[in-house]
Amino acid sequence: MILITGATGQFGSKAVDHVLKMGIDPNEISVLVRDVAKADHLKGQGVHIKEGNYEDNSSMVKAFNGVDKLLLVSSNDRAAVEYRTNHHKNAIQAAKEAGVKHIVYTSFVRKPGFEDTSIADFQNSHLASEQYLKQSGVDYTILQNSIYAEMIPAFIGGDFMETGTILFPAGEGKASWVLREELAEAAAHVLLTTGHENRTYTLTNNNSVGFKDIATALSEVLGKEINYTPIDMNEYKTALSKAGVPELYIGMLVMWGAALAQHTMDKEDNTLSKFLGRAPTAISQFLKKIYS
Template identity: 65%
Template sequence: MILVTGATGQFGVKAVEHLLKKGVNPKGISVLVRDATKAISLKEKGILIKEGDYTDHGSMVEAFIGVDKLLLVSSNNREAIENRTLHHKNVIKAAKEAKVNHIVYTSFVRKAGFENSTIADFQNSHVETENCLKESGIDYTILQNGIYAEMILAFVGDKVAENESILFPAEEGKASWVLREELAEAAAHVLTTQDHKNKTYSLTNTESIGFNTIAQDISEVLNKKVKYTSPDINEFKAIMEKAGVPEMYIGMFTMWGTALAEQTMDKEDDTLSNFLNRKPTSVRQFITKVYS
């Protein structure tokens, strides 16, 4: 039995879809959800729905009994970092009690020196989870996923065609952007193939791209010149505040823009290509599909 946590989220639901595409019998798949009414479509496919919560130890132990492989999809990033870390540790503890054989964990791409980056707290949450998993005695596979290509759309804004400009404080920073869909497909690959026990994989694209190139690609698709500007952080915040952007989003954009400028996510690797048996979708291909 394979169990997927967070199965009504964007990553989890895609992972389930790819398990089915790989021929896994729906009766061999179960999902952990907080609200079963949101998983009706999965139930209709024959998948076993189990209600549970990362904060409810008993519900997770019950849900994990009989599970061979568990895909631990990292907890929602909008929650406090310390809460996410605790959630992950709770899952691992419950899985050990239920005698789960193998946990596959969706972590995040990491480079040397991350401790001094703007996203150090975010990274440390994953480090703590990885260490907890390694110390649990359960067989594990750690997927250090690259930053989602879909995040580009949030960073450039929904009026990029209208304004013909991108305003984002990433300087010349690049990242090895990858589609969430393809990372979920890779997770399904790991869950359905052998020789992944106690291994850590970097799942990134094979080329890192910055916002100057992103602006050029959007320009070509729209057939109009889109200019990329990377303002000072304080200037960027002031512009966002004046535009009425909520403080939470200003903080998020500032954090990720600075992290990109610090070159924290430009790690290139061909493991994802090998798992997919093809090259991952490039940023240019993604942008062409979105804006054409």
Template identity: 75%
Template sequence: MILVTGATGQFGSKAVEHLLKKGIDPSEISVLVRDSAKADHLKEKGVQIKEGDYTHPASMVQAFRGVKKLLLVSSNNREAIENRTQHHKNAIMAAKEAGVKQIVYTSFVRKPGFENSAIADFQNSHIESEQYLKQSGVAYTILQNGIYAEMILAFVGDKTAETETILFPAGEGKASWVVREELAEAVAHVLITEGHENKTYTLTNTASIGFKTIAQEISDVLGKEINYQSPEIGEFKAILEKAGVPEIYIGMFVMWSTALAQQTMDKEDDTLSLFLGRRPRSVSRFLKKVYG
């Protein structure tokens, strides 16, 4: 039995889809959801629905019984970082108590020097979760996923074609952007194949690009020049404040743009290619689909 957490979320739901596409019988797949009513579409496919919550270990122990492999999709809790870490620890502890044989955990790409990056707290949450998993005694597979290509759309905004400008203070920073769909496909591969116990994999694209290239790619698709501007952080914040952007989003944009400028996510690796059996989708292909 394979169990997928966060199965009504964007990543977990795609992981379930790929398990089914790869021929796993629905009766051999179960999902952990907080509200079973939101998983009716999975129930209709024959997937077993189990209610549970990262904040309630007892509910997870019950849900995890009889499970051989657990896909622990990292928590998307929007509150304090330490809450997310505790969610992961609760799930790992519950899995061990329930007798789960292997935990596959979705972590985040990491490079030397991350301790000084703008996303250090975010990274440390994953490190603490990874360490807890390794010390649990349960066989583990850690997938250090690259940053989603879909995040580009949030960073450039939805008015790019109108303003003909990308305003984002990432400087010359690059990242090995990956499409969420392909990461979910790779996770499904790991879940249904053997030999991944007690291993850590980096799942990124084979080439890193920055926003100058992204602007050029969008220009090519739209047939008009899109300019990339990287203002100073103070100026960037002032522009967003004037535009009425909520403070929480300003903080997010500043954090991620600074991390990109620090070159914290430009780690290239071919493991994802090996798992997919093909080269990952390039940012160019991704943007053509979005803007074409």
């Protein structure tokens, strides 16, 4: 029996889809959801619905009973990072108590020196979760996923189509952007194939892309010149505030912009290509689909 957590979320739901596409009987798949009322589409797929959440140990132990492999999709809690870490530790402990044999955990791409970057707290949460998993005694696979390509539209905003200029504080930084869909497909591959016990995989695109490259790709898609201008961080924050962007989102955009400028996510690896059996979608293709 396979169980996938966060199954009503964007990653978990895609992982369920891919496991089913790979031919697994729905009766062999369980999903953990916080709210059964939001799981109608999963019921329609014929999988077993288990209700529970990362803060309720007993609900997870009950849900994990009889499970051989667990896909632990990392918590998206927006509170302090220690809550996310505790969510992961709670799930790992519950899985151990329930006798789960193998845990696959969705972590985040990491490079040396991350401790001095704007996403250090975020990275430390994943690092602590990875360490706890390794020390649990349960077989593990850690998927260090790269940054989602789907975040690009939020970073570049919508004004660039009128102004012809992308303003973002990422400097010359690049990232190895990957579609969430393809990372979920890779997770399904790991769940359904052998030889992944006690391994850590870096899942990135084959090439890192910066915002100058993104602007060039958008120019081709839109048939007009789009340029990228690295904006000063304080100017960027002021512009967002004047535009009425909520403080929570300003903080998020600034954090990721700074992280990109610090070259924290330009790590390249071909493991994802091997798992997919093809090259990951190029960012130019992704942008064409979104903006054409």
